[in-house]
Every structure is written in C-alpha cells, then in structure tokens.
Amino acid sequence: MTTRPAIADPPGSFQEIILRLQSFWAERGCVVLQPYDMEMGAGTFHPATTLRALGPEREWNCAYVQPSRRPTDGRYGENPNRLQHYYQFQVMMKPSPADSQGLYLDSLYALGIDPGLHDIRFVEDDWESPTLGAWGLGWEVWCDGMEVTQFTYFQQVGGIECDPVPVELTYGLERLAMYILDKENVYDLPFNAPGGNGAKTYGDVFLRSEREFSAYNFELADAPTLFQHFKDAEAACTALIEARKALPAYDQCIKASHLFNLLDARGVISVVERQAYIGRVRNLARQCCEIWLDAA
Amino acid sequence: MADFLLELLSEEIPARMQARAITDLDRLVGDELRGAGLIFETSEAHVTPRRLALHVTGLPHASPDTVEERKGPRIDAPEKAIEGFLKASGLTLDQCEQRETPKGKVWFAVRSVPGRPTPEILTEAIGTVLAKLPWPKSMRWGESAFRWVRPLHGILALFDGVALGGTVEPVADRRYVLSDLTQGHRFLAPAPITVTSFADYRDKLRAASVILDRDERKTMIWQRVEELAEAEGLMPRDDPALLDEVAGLVEYPVVYAARIDEAFMSVPDEALITAMRSHQKYFALLTQDGKLAPRFVLVANTETSDGGAAVVAGNERVLRARLSDAKFFWDQDRQHSLGSRVPRLKQITFHDKLGTMDGKVDRVEALAATIAHDVPGADIDRVRSASRLAKADLVTGMVGEFPELQGIMGRYYALEDGEHAEVADAIADHYAPLGPNDQCPTAPVSVAVALADKIDSLVGFWSIDEKPTGSRDPYALRRAALGVIRLILENKLRLSLRGVFAAALANYPGAPDETIADLPSFIADRLKVSLREQGVRHDLIDAVFAVSGDDLVSLLNRVEALREFLDTDDGANLLVAYRRAANIERIEAKKDKVNDFGIVDEGSLREAEEKSLWDALGKTGRAVQPLLETEAFTGAMAELAKLRPQVDRFFDAVTVNADDAELRRNRLALLSEIRATIDQVAHFSAIEG
Numbered sequence: 001m002t003t004r005p006a007i008a009d010p011p012g013s014f015q016e017i018i019l020r021l022q023s024f025w026a027e028r029g030c031v032v033l034q035p036y037d038m039e040m041g042a043g044t045f046h047p048a049t050t051l052r053a054l055g056p057e058r059e060w061n062c063a064y065v066q067p068s069r070r071p072t073d074g075r076y077g078e079n080p081n082r083l084q085h086y087y088q089f090q091v092m093m094k095p096s097p098a099d100s101q102g103l104y105l106d107s108l109y110a111l112g113i114d115p116g117l118h119d120i121r122f123v124e125d126d127w128e129s130p131t132l133g134a135w136g137l138g139w140e141v142w143c144d145g146m147e148v149t150q151f152t153y154f155q156q157v158g159g160i161e162c163d164p165v166p167v168e169l170t171y172g173l174e175r176l177a178m179y180i181l182d183k184e185n186v187y188d189l190p191f192n193a194p195g196g197n198g199a200k201t202y203g204d205v206f207l208r209s210e211r212e213f214s215a216y217n218f219e220l221a222d223a224p225t226l227f228q229h230f231k232d233a234e235a236a237c238t239a240l241i242e243a244r245k246a247l248p249a250y251d252q253c254i255k256a257s258h259l260f261n262l263l264d265a266r267g268v269i270s271v272v273e274r275q276a277y278i279g280r281v282r283n284l285a286r287q288c289c290e291i292w293l294d295a296a
Numbered sequence: 297m298a299d300f301l302l303e304l305l306s307e308e309i310p311a312r313m314q315a316r317a318i319t320d321l322d323r324l325v326g327d328e329l330r331g332a333g334l335i336f337e338t339s340e341a342h343v344t345p346r347r348l349a350l351h352v353t354g355l356p357h358a359s360p361d362t363v364e365e366r367k368g369p370r371i372d373a374p375e376k377a378i379e380g381f382l383k384a385s386g387l388t389l390d391q392c393e394q395r396e397t398p399k400g401k402v403w404f405a406v407r408s409v410p411g412r413p414t415p416e417i418l419t420e421a422i423g424t425v426l427a428k429l430p431w432p433k434s435m436r437w438g439e440s441a442f443r444w445v446r447p448l449h450g451i452l453a454l455f456d457g458v459a460l461g462g463t464v465e466p467v468a469d470r471r472y473v474l475s476d477l478t479q480g481h482r483f484l485a486p487a488p489i490t491v492t493s494f495a496d497y498r499d500k501l502r503a504a505s506v507i508l509d510r511d512e513r514k515t516m517i518w519q520r521v522e523e524l525a526e527a528e529g530l531m532p533r534d535d536p537a538l539l540d541e542v543a544g545l546v547e548y549p550v551v552y553a554a555r556i557d558e559a560f561m562s563v564p565d566e567a568l569i570t571a572m573r574s575h576q577k578y579f580a581l582l583t584q585d586g587k588l589a590p591r592f593v594l595v596a597n598t599e600t601s602d603g604g605a606a607v608v609a610g611n612e613r614v615l616r617a618r619l620s621d622a623k624f625f626w627d628q629d630r631q632h633s634l635g636s637r638v639p640r641l642k643q644i645t646f647h648d649k650l651g652t653m654d655g656k657v658d659r660v661e662a663l664a665a666t667i668a669h670d671v672p673g674a675d676i677d678r679v680r681s682a683s684r685l686a687k688a689d690l691v692t693g694m695v696g697e698f699p700e701l702q703g704i705m706g707r708y709y710a711l712e713d714g715e716h717a718e719v720a721d722a723i724a725d726h727y728a729p730l731g732p733n734d735q736c737p738t739a740p741v742s743v744a745v746a747l748a749d750k751i752d753s754l755v756g757f758w759s760i761d762e763k764p765t766g767s768r769d770p771y772a773l774r775r776a777a778l779g780v781i782r783l784i785l786e787n788k789l790r791l792s793l794r795g796v797f798a799a800a801l802a803n804y805p806g807a808p809d810e811t812i813a814d815l816p817s818f819i820a821d822r823l824k825v826s827l828r829e830q831g832v833r834h835d836l837i838d839a840v841f842a843v844s845g846d847d848l849v850s851l852l853n854r855v856e857a858l859r860e861f862l863d864t865d866d867g868a869n870l871l872v873a874y875r876r877a878a879n880i881e882r883i884e885a886k887k888d889k890v891n892d893f894g895i896v897d898e899g900s901l902r903e904a905e906e907k908s909l910w911d912a913l914g915k916t917g918r919a920v921q922p923l924l925e926t927e928a929f930t931g932a933m934a935e936l937a938k939l940r941p942q943v944d945r946f947f948d949a950v951t952v953n954a955d956d957a958e959l960r961r962n963r964l965a966l967l968s969e970i971r972a973t974i975d976q977v978a979h980f981s982a983i984e985g
Contacts, residue, residue: 081617095438101307115483117606119596124310137435144610145576153437164439
C-alpha cells in the first residue's frame, strides 16, 4: 500500500496557501526563489525555469511565486474571475521525478484537498509558448471540474531539446484559493488571516491596481513609445547576445515579450503582424538559450 | 493452449488517442505472433485512461518446428564457391544434400529449425510494441530518450497464468520488469494487485474501482445520465462524441446531476451547451419540448465520502464562472450591431494569398446575388444582407471564445438587430451542409449564400493551386464540393456549374481562366463518391457526364433514365449491339491505321438492312435532339430502343468486312454512326458490366 501523508487542514488565507506550497516544495529539495523582478506573462519566463530547463546542471529543482501580467485579461476590477495581474506558483524539477504525479498530489493534500471528497483528474492539455519556442506534453489538473494546475513535461525550450526532461507545475494561485477558501469573487479572498486586526482581502490589496492598470493597458499606454521600447529591447538583446552575456540578454527578451503583450492589449498589432512579432521574440529567446548553454 | 495478458500502465492517456491505441496494439502484437508462426484464437484489447490491455487466447506453448532450405552452388562448382556456401550456412558438406535441378546437380543446405517457446516470442513482441506503437504525439521524461504518450510505469505480462518475468529495454536506460502486478484506481484502490489470469485481472480491477471495458463504462454512464434526467422529468441531449470522450476520462464513472444558475438561462441554449461541453465535458438536459433545462450532468472519476456533495458544489461553481463569461459576451456583443462589425473583418486573414475576410464577404455577396437568380424564391436584397453579415460574428466575443458557435451566434445577433428571419437563418445555415449527414439548407436565401460561400472558396483555392491531394485537404475543399453538390441536387437548382465558376473567378482579379479548368471534373469525382454511397453506379455517371456535366440536376435525371433503360431488354441488347459495333470499328481502324472511316455515302448502301438502318439512325437522331433539349430523357431512351431491331437485323444480314474496299469503308462508317447516335444520349462505352 502506497502511503500518503495525511490530508492537512485547509489553509485560511491566500498567503497561507503560498506559505504551505513554499514549505512543501522546500522540504522536497527545491530551491525556493523569490519572484523575478521583471514584468512577465507567466512564471515560465523566469530564467530559473526557461534557462535552467536546458542547463547547465542536469539536476535543478526550484519553486517560486511569480506575478504574471496579462494586459488583455484586465477587466477594470469588475470581473470576479479575470485579472491582468495575478500570481502563479511555479515548480520545476529536472529531471522529472519518477513519481511526479504522486509528488504533485501530495502538494494538494498539503493544501487540505482531500481526494476522498474531491474529484481530481488529469485531463490532456499540451502546453506551448510560441514566444519562448517551448512546448511540452501533460495535462491540466482538474479538481471538481476546476483547472487548478498546469502539469507539463517540457520537451523543448528556445527550440532546444530538453535533456534531461523537466516537469513544470504551474498553480494558478487565485483560482486555487477561490476554490479552497470557497469564494466566488477573487476580491473577496482573505489575503491574510481573516477576522483579526489588519485583516485584508485580495480586493483591499489589488482592486485599485486592477482598475488603474486596466486603464493603462487598454487606454493610456502610449503605442509609439511602446513600439520604440520594443525596438530598443530587441536591439539591446541582440547586442548582449553578441557579447555572449546570456542573462542580461534574456532580461531584454523578457522585456520585449511584455511590451508585445502591452501593444497587443492596445489593439495596435494586426493579426498578420502578430505572428511576426511573436517570431521576433522567439528568435531572441532561442539565441539567449543557445549562448546560455554555450557559455556554460 | 494458453492465454496471454498484457497491460501497459501509464500516466493519463489523452482520451482522443485511446481508441486508436488499442487498435494499433492489437494489430502490432497480432502481426508479431503470426510472423513468428504462432496461431491464436482470439485477441481483444481494452483501454482505460491509465492502461492499455490485450488478451490473446488459444496460444500454443511454442511455435512449430520449421525447415529452412538454402540453395547453394552446383556440385562441380569451384571449391572456393562451395567453401563460401558452407561457411555462410554453418554446415559441413556431409550435412548438405545434392539435388537435381534444371541447372544440374546443386548443393542444398537443409536445416530443421526447432520452434521457440512462446514466452520468448511474447517478450520480443512487447519490445516491438514499445518501439512501434504509433502515438499521434509522444514525449520523453526523466533522463531517458524513450518515448511514450505519457510516462509508462509498469508492464504486466502473463502467459498461461505466470508472469513472463525478465525485462524489456526499449532503450538502454529504460527497463521494465514483465510482472504479474498492476494497480487499481488512483485514489480508491492504489495498492498493488497480483493477477493470475484475464478473468482474475478484470475482476480484481473491478473490485479496485476500475472498469476495464470502455463500452461498459459508456453504458454505465449513459444509463445513469438517463436515470438522472428522468428523475427530473427531463431527457438527456444526445451527444455520442462527448460520451466517447468522457468514457476516456474515467476509470470508474460516477454520475451526478447538478444545477445551472437561473441567471444564465437568458443566454442562447447553444452557447450554454457549448460552454458546458467543450470545456467542462458536461451533458446537457432538455425539457420535453426540447429546450435546455437548468440542469446538467457531470461524470466524476471517483466516489466520495459525502456522496458527491463537494464534487457537485465544486462543478456548479466552475460552471458559474464559465457561464458568467458566456453571459458577459452575450451582453457585450449585443451592444453593437452585426453590421457595424463588418469592417473589423479586415483583421481576420482568410488565406495569406487570398486576402482578409472582408474581401471574402464582398465576393460572396456578389456571387450570391448572381446565384440567387437561379434559386426560386430568393429575395436578392435579403441574399445580399445575409452575405454581408454572414461572417460578422467572427469578431464577436462569444465566437472568439467558442469558435464552434460561428453562424449560430450570428443568427441570434441578427435577430436582436431586427434583421429579417430569412437573413438570420441564412447566417446560421451558410456553413452547412458540413458533410454527408449534416442537414442541407432549403430556405432560398440560405441556399444562395451557402452555395456562394463554398464556390468562392473552391474557386479561390483553385486559383492559387491549393487543391486537395491524397489525404491532405487542409481547407476542407472536398467537403465544400460535396456541399455544393448537395445544395444543388437537394434543392433541384438548375445551374450551369461552369457559368457559376466563371462568375466566382471574376471576383479574383488577375486569376487566369485555366486555373479552374479541372474544377468541374473535381465536382464530378465528388459526385461519383457521393452517389456511390447511395448505390448509384459510377459508370453511369461517367457515361452521362461525358455529354452533360454542367447541370447536375439534368445529369442525375439522365443517369436515372439510363439506369432504367439498361434494365429493359431493349436497353441491354442495344448495349450489346453498341459494343459490337464499337469493337469492330476499333479493330478495323487499328488494322487500317486510320482514326475513322469518314462519312456514310448513301449511294453506296447496298443491302436493304443497311438502308433501313441508315434511315432509322437518321430518324432517331432527329427525334432524340428535341427530347434531350426538353430533358425528356426517358423518351430519348425509348427512341434509342427503336434502333435495336434495325441494328440486330443489320448484324444478322450484312457482312461488314466486305471484299469491296469502298463497301467495307461505308459499312464501317455506318457502325460509327450507330455509336455517334447513341452517344448523344450517353457514352455507352463508359458503361461497365
């Protein structure tokens, strides 16, 4: 009989979910990092995932929270489920452990999710990031029909085959928290312990930010400036690739990617141009990955 | 005789790949066994989300002994040659036989090869399966280069009740022990299970909350769906594709009914159903009058200690979030008219070389207006409006989120805008028919727009030489062609295909006429495929297509008249006479090295039978023409039938190959005339059988 740890009591707040996940993965040998200090669309962009998925070491386990910016998803704080800024909890383990699924399920038990009460399923969902030239196979993990995690065995990053293969787990923290804490509106989530002095909701912390950034993303961001920034980031990235400095070059690639997302939200990139912009970012990412490996 | 049981236990296999995987497993193992000389009785494969299983019965314990023969050099060949032969076959000369052959006495190496134990062959077969099973997408994991659909964890391989033991190594660093162990349900019964036979395997899995048989899971699910629906006085919405998928997502189906929040019921049914099925895999329930009920059915993979309360509550919550999106789009989309969205179609590419969707809309409008003249009852203004609005829902939020709602949402939004019902329906229907079993539009406005949309695509892709080849048909042009055929035939439209194609091509400035030269024959091929499925003889279509391919309704009427005619004695005999005439003519033309025998010289007709045949041919020709023009095909066939006695008498009484050269030529010309007269109605030469 496979032994599983007992199901923990459910966490009481958004931040407790993060703390639980951090200590869970820390106990399993992950390097617990802090968020990367740049705007990015997903936790995968963090160099601890993108670059370390390829090398230099064969073994690399990390876990971190990453704020993710999706300018087009902004709803001025009026949609209970959609945010232009949200948190992902990201785990990457390389090589993927033999019992990756079991380890992952243990992390759900640590969050108080009991498979004796809930229907947990692995439903096909292949992951692809056209801007990173990355793809993998895996599932979205369902808990009672709710997608709580993207579970992916990376096959390629920056157009380069991953060897060994890492497994990436991406928990959508707000969605998971709404489920665990039984809230229908993200802004009602208790951010810290509810009831006490200084208790804050997710809305207390982020509602104003959602309103203001939605206005910025959709209305105020200055397209000509952003186009110029994109060009500058691309040029800087290319120069740094020339100088074979992978990490600073990759920072510029992250920047270019986010600027593209902002331009997309402003609706100033046509369908035809869109593919071309994605191709330009992918080209930068590929070169960053190549020199990251070469220089190692 | 003994059984073989194989199970490949893995992480969750995508539902859409499961059916194909067990067909391939069955085939690969069967091929391996037969290739090794093993005959078996039955072979049956099963699949659940986590396992592929194969049960083979009636296997012998070893493959039969065989004799291997190898022919060597002549016995008087140089010593070197004989030495080489012995070396290659691993025998000494006294172990070889001499045999008489047409080339003299020759050495033969004859070796009896003993049969091999079945377990050895099975172990090799497993290795082959691991190397060759063709997954649509496969992956690596951990540190190995081995590929499988998802990580493969264990192999159970049992022969005659005993584990094969040993290991298979598909690549050097990935090794599987061939055991008698498996696991039950991931959560309900994760402990290892030891298995002794297929029945034991199936039963122990059942006890461990795994229903091995996919059809049984489907039946369990659907029965329960029906029960739950009935309990509320409702009925399930039939959805075989969803049932297939859901049966591939669970090892142990547990079915629950749940509620849709009333607040969402104002959103169109199709949008609600799509939101439920495409993302969440829920079954919709209908009221007795066919409307969507505020209930849905979900299929879980596990039994829970609270009787499903948390599972149901969780799924209802997820659906609320999904539907609030759908409702948001429904509310947002209606704030702008469909018409105001048309300019935004500039942002959608139709095809790199064929421009954007707004251009497509312009062309479809022009073409539909032309076609409308040939569609009885089609109001031109409504055809134009429907064409302009047909694609506008592509830039609505709802269709952006649920592309499969294209057309359907357009209809709703058009009605909201106060468009005429015929216009709204045409927007919804203009993509139809999507294949041979899809409903074909019959409303005149819908028919005109649906035809124009498809013909514009066919002609457009033809003009850039993007035609279907083999199994490649990325733009679904075969389906479009079949749609054109069905729209024309089922609505009995009298339409010149060449005329419509030319009108469509005129909307692609600069495209040369030659580019669509072979489009009519493409349509003819699709027509043959489609009619063959309905049991119409393709040779009759060929026979008629050669004389009238432009008007499909007329073509089909003529085919029908021809079929009836050939069933009569007159028809059958005339076909025989036609063939006789054509054969003689062909053989003699080859002999004379000429293409034809010129025209009949009336003065050279000598025998009475010749003269009366000539008269009859003239009469028939004159009688048939007006009948063909008025499409009185049965009448035209009857005229042909009158030829039969004349033709028969001619062959009985007249020697075609007369000694007199001019007489012979004239009679051969008369034979050509028989053929030409009949060919006016249909090319009998294409008729088979």
